[in-house]
């Protein structure tokens with residue numbers, strides 16, 4: 001079974017494109033969703049986050065105060081690294097058990113915003129990079145999340161540039177709103193099926 005990483009900078013369309021692979025019957029592991037899940041279920045992790053960022057990191061009902069945490073980590077690299085060091089090992093463990101559950105699949109996709117930054121692309125056989133012009137991505141995220149341009153730019157600044165990621169990627173999907181996405185996904189799907197057979 002091949003492991004294919006799928007990434008792209010903020011608003012590039014990772015989740016949208018991962019859903020197309022799912023429609024083709026391919027299991028997709030959503031690392032960002034898993035990160036949010038373990039942050040409210042793993043008691044050791046919850047304690048670590050509270051000790052590091054304060055009890056305000058959680059609401060009284062146990063849910064994550066994402067605005068509070070974002071305000072800290074997306075404005076300070078060292079704080080983001082602390083959060084990553086707490087959360088990522090738990091996400092890596094979840095990915096291993098996802099693989100075990102889908103051993104019969106020709107390949108699985110690992111969708112992750114920070115596939116390259118976290119080093120997790122090294123655990124994959126190939127990596128897909130989704131690209132779209134910065135202005136398109138900013139407009140998409142401002143509309144989707146109802147946040148300011150500055151907020152989106154701040155998050156973009158915490159990620160490697162598209163150019164740096166393109167150097168590390170094996171495959172590229174252009175999601176600029178002009179080129180058709182589905183034919184690009186199908187071409188990669190066929191490539192991965194043939195690699196999985198050989």
Ligand SMILES: CC(C)(COP(=O)(O)OP(=O)(O)OC[C@H]1O[C@@H](n2cnc3c(N)ncnc32)[C@H](O)[C@@H]1O)[C@@H](O)C(=O)NCCC(=O)NCCS
Nearest residue numbers: 009010031032035066069070083084087091113114155158
């Ligand atoms: C800080 C948190 C709570 C903010 O949640 P929120 O719902 O507001 O944002 P969301 O998760 O959708 O992220 C928005 C964008 O921020 C960027 N981003 C998220 N986490 C990171 C990170 N660790 N490093 C760099 N950029 C990041 C990505 O572009 C992402 O698409 C959340 O992002 C988080 O818990 N991050 C740490 C866990 C993590 O590393 N997740 C990513 C992959 S495992």
Ligand SMILES: Nc1ncnc2c1ncn2[C@@H]1O[C@H](COP(=O)(O)OP(=O)(O)OP(=O)(O)O)[C@@H](O)[C@H]1O
Nearest residue numbers: 009010011012013014015016017113140144175177
């Ligand atoms: N080709 C497209 N045309 C128009 N809208 C699109 C296209 N691709 C994605 N979008 C929209 O842009 C927004 C961002 O897409 P999506 O959530 O898939 O990106 P993402 O890379 O997963 O984002 P993030 O990095 O914030 O997690 C969504 O509202 C989505 O519906």
